Amino acid sequence: xxxxxxxxxxxxxxxxxxxxxxxxxxxxxxxxxxxxxxxxxxxxxxxxxxxxxxxxxxxxxxxxxxxxxxxxxxxxxxxxxxxxxxxxxxxxxxxxxxxxxxxxxxxxxxxxxxxxxxxxxxxxxxxxxxxxxxxxxxxxxxxxxxxxxxxxxxxxxxxxxxxxxxxxxxxxxxxxxxxxxxxxxxxxxxxxxxxxxxxxxxxxxxxxxxxxxxxxxxxxxxxxxxxxxxxxxxxxxxxxxxxxxxxxxxxxxxxxxxxxxxxxxxxxxxxxxxxxxxxxxxxxxxxxxxxxxxxxxxxxxxxxxxxx
Amino acid sequence: xxxxxxxxxxxxxxxxxxxxxxxxxxxxxxxxxxxxxxxxxxxxxxxxxxxxxxxxxxxxxxxxxxxxxxxxxxxxxxxxxxxxxxxxxxxxxxxxxxxxxxxxxxxxxxxxxxxxxxxxxxxxxxxxxxxxxxxxxxxxxxxxxxxxxxxxxxxxxxxxxxxxxxxxxxxxxxxxxxxxxxxxxxxxxxxxxxxxxxxxxxxxxxxxxxxxxxxxxxxxxxxxxxxxxxxxxxxxxxxxxxxxxxxxxxxxxxxxxxxxxxxxxxxxxxxxxxxxxxxxxxxxxxxxxxxxxxxxxxxxxxxxxxxxx
Numbered sequence: 349x350x351x352x353x354x355x356x357x358x359x360x361x362x363x364x365x366x367x368x369x370x371x372x373x374x375x376x377x378x379x380x381x382x383x384x385x386x387x388x389x390x391x392x393x394x395x396x397x398x399x400x401x402x403x404x405x406x407x408x409x410x411x412x413x414x415x416x417x418x419x420x421x422x423x424x425x426x427x428x429x430x431x432x433x434x435x436x437x438x439x440x441x442x443x444x445x446x447x448x449x450x451x452x453x454x455x456x457x458x459x460x461x462x463x464x465x466x467x468x469x470x471x472x473x474x475x476x477x478x479x480x481x482x483x484x485x486x487x488x489x490x491x492x493x494x495x496x497x498x499x500x501x502x503x504x505x506x507x508x509x510x511x512x513x514x515x516x517x518x519x520x521x522x523x524x525x526x527x528x529x530x531x532x533x534x535x536x537x538x539x540x541x542x543x544x545x546x547x548x549x550x551x552x553x554x555x556x557x558x559x560x561x562x563x564x565x566x567x568x569x570x571x572x573x574x575x576x577x578x579x580x581x582x583x584x585x586x587x588x589x590x591x592x593x594x595x596x597x598x599x600x601x602x603x604x605x606x607x608x609x610x611x612x613x614x615x616x617x618x619x620x621x622x623x624x625x626x627x628x629x630x631x632x633x634x635x636x637x638x639x640x641x642x643x644x645x646x647x648x649x650x651x652x653x654x655x656x
Numbered sequence: 657x658x659x660x661x662x663x664x665x666x667x668x669x670x671x672x673x674x675x676x677x678x679x680x681x682x683x684x685x686x687x688x689x690x691x692x693x694x695x696x697x698x699x700x701x702x703x704x705x706x707x708x709x710x711x712x713x714x715x716x717x718x719x720x721x722x723x724x725x726x727x728x729x730x731x732x733x734x735x736x737x738x739x740x741x742x743x744x745x746x747x748x749x750x751x752x753x754x755x756x757x758x759x760x761x762x763x764x765x766x767x768x769x770x771x772x773x774x775x776x777x778x779x780x781x782x783x784x785x786x787x788x789x790x791x792x793x794x795x796x797x798x799x800x801x802x803x804x805x806x807x808x809x810x811x812x813x814x815x816x817x818x819x820x821x822x823x824x825x826x827x828x829x830x831x832x833x834x835x836x837x838x839x840x841x842x843x844x845x846x847x848x849x850x851x852x853x854x855x856x857x858x859x860x861x862x863x864x865x866x867x868x869x870x871x872x873x874x875x876x877x878x879x880x881x882x883x884x885x886x887x888x889x890x891x892x893x894x895x896x897x898x899x900x901x902x903x904x905x906x907x908x909x910x911x912x913x914x915x916x917x918x919x920x921x922x923x924x925x926x927x928x929x930x931x932x933x934x935x936x937x938x939x940x941x942x943x944x945x946x947x948x949x950x951x952x953x954x955x956x957x958x959x960x961x962x963x964x965x
Contacts, residue, residue, distance in 0.1 A: 392787075493659070494666035498940045501902025502920065506674055506936055509924030586793055590906050593795050594921050609796060613910075616803050623803055627796035634791040642787075 383571060387643035396639025403633050407456050410449035418442060418450040419601040426619040436621050439611065444621065447603040448629055454604040455633060458519050458588040459581040465523025467577060470530025475561050477531070478538035489535075492528035500525045504587055505596060513596045521591070522584045533576055537569040571648035578644055582637035589630050605630050660944065667940050668722070672715050675933045718933065727934040732926055737934045740919060747817060747915035750827075751904045754835035756893065759843040764889065767850025768877065774855065782847060789844025794903040798837040798910040805833070817913055834911045838903045842896050849892045854885040887957055894950030898943055 387393040422441035429436045435444040473492070477485040495503070507521035541547065542565060550560050591597035592606030600607065605626040612622035702708050709717070721727055727737035770782040805811045813830050820827040857863060858881055866880045905917020912918075916935060923931035 490659075490662065490666070493663045494670055497663055497667040497944050498671070498936065499898035499901045499943050501899075501905060502917075502936060502939050505905070505921060505924060506671070506932070509921070510674060510927075510932070582791075589793055590795060590902075594906060594909055596921070596924070609799060613799060613802075616799065617807055620803055620807070623799050627793065627800065630793055630796065631788075631791050634793075635787065638787055638791055 383574075383644065383648040386647040387640065390643045390646070392639045393643025396636045396641075396643065399632055399636030400640060403452055403629075403636065404456065406449055407452035410452065411446075414446055414449060416443045416446040418446045418603055426615060426622075428619070429621065435625050436619065438608075438619075438622055439615050444608075444625060447608060448605070448625055451603050451605040451608060451626060451629065452633075454515065454598055454602070455585045455588060455630070458515065458522065459585045462519045462522035462584045462588075463526065463577050463581050465520065466526035466530045466580065467573065469523070469527040470534050471566070471573075473527070473531040474534030475538050475565055478535045478542055479557065479561055479565070485535075488531070492531050495525075495528040501587065501590060504591060505594070508591050508596045513591075513599055515598050515602075518588055518591055518597045522587050525587070526580050526584070529580075530576060533572065534569065537572040538565050541565050541568045575641065575645045575648055578637060578641035582634045582641065585630070585633060585637075660948070664941070664944060667944075668719060668937055669715065671933050671936045671940070672718055673711075675929050675936075676711060676714070722934065722937060728930040730923075730931050731928050737930055740931065741916065741935065741938060744914055744916045744919045746819065747908070747913050748901075748904050748917060750820065750831055751835050751838055751907065751913075751915065752900050754831060755839035755842065755900060755904070758835060759839040759846050760889075760893075763843040763846030764850050764882075764886070767847040768854060768882065770847065770851040771854040771858070772877070779851075783851070786844040786847045789840050789847075792840060794837050794840060795906045795910050797840055798834065798907050801833045801837060802910070813911060834904075834907045834913065837910070838900060838907050841903070842893070842900060845892055845896060846889055849889050850885065853888045854881060857881045857885045883957065887954060890950060890953055890957060894947055897946045897950075901939060901943060 388397050419442060422437065424433075424437055425439055425441045427433055427437040427441075433443050433445065435448065438444055438447065473488050477488040498506075504518075504521045504525050507524060508518050511517040511521070547560060547564055550564055555563075588597055588604065589606035589609070592604040593610045595607075595610065598604035598607055608626040609623065612619075612626070616623040699708075707714070718728075725738060727741070729736050730740060733740075766782050770779045773779050802812070805813075813833065818826045818830055854877075858877075863876060863881050866876045871880070901917070904915065905920065907913075908915040908918040909921060916939060919931065920935040920939070923935065
């Protein structure tokens, strides 16, 4: 065995390129599991995680524990909280608690799906631009510039309003609005990995481009991706609430926190709870995400601390 | 600058295409019936609005119109768009300026206090308050403010807008709550950023030099440290302009103020394309120009920044 072959073999073993060794995978997983654990050890992170678990549980288990229809109407309109309706009833006599629970499902779904759209588009654009550079990079980044020229909520209003206000369109709109930001951040993170010697080493060994992008670049920017997603899920939930508040999001009779606030404006003097509960729900969810996001940023991606 | 013009042109194409290529059309809104009138009526209507022209022709007319200051007329009311925007701009402008001022005037001193009293009760209070400020939706704060003033003080803001040049006090009274609501998240962000960057700057050599030369603490902070610590704060304000404009749009709807954002939202509902595209392009233009101004401000504030080009 020649010296260079030995080095190549050694590099390959270290990188887990041939054969795909399990320890490398475990190591990568362990790193961000540990990041999570460290983040939750921090008091703010713990509070954030607890609040989020509560919101997720109420969205998932809520309909089981409180099996009241969110659209069933009653003659008991605008009732204050009572054992029958723990958070009172709205202007059509519908139970506010079950509407809040359904609103949690809407918010979480919009947050998860729209950020996933942005993540997928951002990954494809960002990693390709960073990896191939040159003309492709230039064109892709000019296109993101064009999107950056329009204020985010204005673009969301345009897309959602003109496509027609449905939940799917809202998720698409928010995904499109965030995709350029994701592409930019991912490009930057990917570039810092691509310039490292071990990527050169992998290239020298004849590893294919796709494999380098997946096994070397993608795996090493996961910390950044998690932080990015936590930050933008809260933005997506706020944007959905704003769009629904404007009447450009979730449509009646289906409730969302934003549309509940919109409806509350007519009746808030008679029944202040209608204007308070959905807002508290939004605030707690965002607070939880912000607390957790802040701690995660410290443990997983210290470089991003100043970027936001 | 060289890159700004292609970006701006691209932005106008994007908005133009978004408005054209999406489903739903103006005939339903104009004739008041789903699907519009008869097929011939719809054809004639589209013809008269210039919507039968090929897309490049429509785009060219739109672009040259914008450049000449003639943005066309509203499909529905027939009013010139320049007039509609002319009435709406002062309102949005005032909200965003007041909100930014408020955020800076309150946020910077609180951030300084937080940094100077690091890890004491005021610092913890300010930091937790900051996280709350970032988590409260603008429009919910606006609703709560309306709820509070109407039920506790029995006061509701006037429904019609009072121009500042007609009644200064009345205008400020009316605009205070909307501006406060819009400023909330920027205020919180400024507080956090001032704290972080001041702490960083306070560790630098030139600050120690100033202290060693016997400058008082307040002088070191205001004259030496804060000046450089504020550079990231300016960046932050620049990055937040988009949020501020979006926030203003929603708050205008909450308080029923006929600003640019409210105009855009109403026109979107009615599919009044000329208003939608002109308003969106206008907002984007303002957005890009303000970002340019912020870029230029850096250099004045921090002489250490030199542009490569």
